[in-house]
Amino acid sequence: MIFRTSSEQDLLVGEAAQVARKKVKDVLVDILSGVTLECGAETWSFISILMRDEWIGDYPEVKRYHKSRKVIEVRVQLPIYEFKDAGEMQQVGLMLDAVLRSVEMMKEIKSLKLTENDALVLKESVEKARAKLIS
Numbered sequence: 001m002i003f004r005t006s007s008e009q010d011l012l013v014g015e016a017a018q019v020a021r022k023k024v025k026d027v028l029v030d031i032l033s034g035v036t037l038e039c040g041a042e043t044w045s046f047i048s049i050l051m052r053d054e055w056i057g058d059y060p061e062v063k064r065y066h067k068s069r070k071v072i073e074v075r076v077q078l079p080i081y082e083f084k085d086a087g088e089m090q091q092v093g094l095m096l097d098a099v100l101r102s103v104e105m106m107k108e109i110k111s112l113k114l115t116e117n118d119a120l121v122l123k124e125s126v127e128k129a130r131a132k133l134i135s
Helices: 016-032 080-085 088-106 116-133
Strands: 002-009 043-050 062-066 071-077
Touching: 002 016, 016 043, 016 080, 016 088, 016 116, 043 088, 062 088, 071 088, 080 088, 088 116
Parallel strands: 002 043, 043 071
Antiparallel strands: 062 071
């Protein structure tokens, strides 16, 4: 499985979100490299959203499956002020929490047909990443 990340973020968080996201991405790319899901999806596109309260409504959470490209797209909101005030390891933890929550969101995508085993494999991958990143 291919893991890709992107973000929609306020300048308030500066480069911290990119740093945390890159750390998470690098580890998950490695962990997921040999994973094949029963549902047939081949790419997991995770987009983190870090926006101020007054703008967050313009950046809704999204969960969709692009069947022809076999891409799961999940956009997840993170608590911007908690993230901004957190230390680097806490920021990585918050990013991992959002990635883990994205797996729960995937279960709601009817066209994806994510199996329980698929969800378990993805969750275990995130927890392996957490163990590597947060010590």
